[in-house]
Amino acid sequence: MGPTQAARFTHxxxxxxxxxxDVKHLVxxxxxxxxxxxxxxxxxxxxxxxYLPFEQHVAQAMQRLYQQHNFNPNQRKWLERLAK
Numbered sequence: 001m002g003p004t005q006a007a008r009f010t011h012x013x014x015x016x017x018x019x020x021x022d023v024k025h026l027v028x029x030x031x032x033x034x035x036x037x038x039x040x041x042x043x044x045x046x047x048x049x050x051y052l053p054f055e056q057h058v059a060q061a062m063q064r065l066y067q068q069h070n071f072n073p074n075q076r077k078w079l080e081r082l083a084k
Contacts (some may be wrong), residue, residue, distance in 0.1 A: 058083050059083070062079065062080075062083050065079065
């Protein structure tokens with residue numbers, strides 16, 4: 001998007017900033033309450049994985065695949081090439 005399109009968008013949606021501010025006030029309010037205060041394991045996992053090297057992500061994913069499926073030798077060889 002260039003400057004002309006950005007200016008046109010801003011002009012057409014002039015109330016967008018105010019609407020976003022309204023939404024921010026509604027979050028965690030009566031209209032959108034917090035449903036649970038439980039520990040979010042998914043976020044912890046994403047945080048943990050974000051610090052792993054890419055090669056380690058791939059190695060762990062491959063281990064999970066090999067544990068979950070019984071691949072024949074040709075399939076396994078193809079997957080090993082993908083992992084490199």
